[in-house]
Amino acid sequence: MNHAQLTALGRALRLLGEHGEALTTDTPDARLHEVKADLRRALDLLEESVTAAAPTTRCPEHPNGPVDSSAPDLCLLCETRRRTARRSEFNGAAPAPHPTERAPSRYGVRGDRPQPQQRWLCELWNGQTWQLCGTPRRDRREAELYLAAQRRGPRPAMAYRLVHEFTDYEVLRVWGTPVKVDIEPLGNL
Numbered sequence: 001m002n003h004a005q006l007t008a009l010g011r012a013l014r015l016l017g018e019h020g021e022a023l024t025t026d027t028p029d030a031r032l033h034e035v036k037a038d039l040r041r042a043l044d045l046l047e048e049s050v051t052a053a054a055p056t057t058r059c060p061e062h063p064n065g066p067v068d069s070s071a072p073d074l075c076l077l078c079e080t081r082r083r084t085a086r087r088s089e090f091n092g093a094a095p096a097p098h099p100t101e102r103a104p105s106r107y108g109v110r111g112d113r114p115q116p117q118q119r120w121l122c123e124l125w126n127g128q129t130w131q132l133c134g135t136p137r138r139d140r141r142e143a144e145l146y147l148a149a150q151r152r153g154p155r156p157a158m159a160y161r162l163v164h165e166f167t168d169y170e171v172l173r174v175w176g177t178p179v180k181v182d183i184e185p186l187g188n189l
Contacts, residue, residue, distance in 0.1 A: 127181030
């Protein structure tokens with residue numbers, strides 16, 4: 001929605017609010033037809049400004065993702081992540097039944113939210129900045145083995161580091177010393 005559409009829609013909605021406050025039991029039909037025309041105008045402006053399709057799920061992360069009717073937020077992607085987390089948590093055992101709630105919450109319960117994802121990122125120093133080397137790993141030992149193989153390879157980088165990505169990034173270990181390298185030959189003379 002651009003600024004002009006936003007301004008016009010806001011003006012039309014404020015006008016409708018004024019109409020709503022002025023309504024009484026003895027409002028004449030001419031005034032009601034004017035309200036109807038203003039309401040249609042506001043709906044037309046809203047129709048012009050909406051460009052995306054209506055969300056198919058209640059998931060803020062995947063509003064137009066695939067639908068799973070058994071999921072609390074109707075999101076197949078998040079429900080698959082939750083199921084995977086439950087399976088790995090119980091090592092194949094059936095998940096325990098959820099306790100009954102007194103009142104449903106619009107945000108769901110803690111167990112229904114997807115588990116946070118964690119990865120280990122292998123990075124190498126290219127002379128200017130740290131860059132990702134290889135694919136992110138789900139297992140720290142596997143990531144360290146990958147970096148050991150890279151250091152023993154035919155053309156190792158000046159330095160490597162292992163970064164733990166959870167909700168934030170944390171550098172776990174650094175191999176070598178990253179030194180800034182001038183990309184111009186002869187020191188830019």
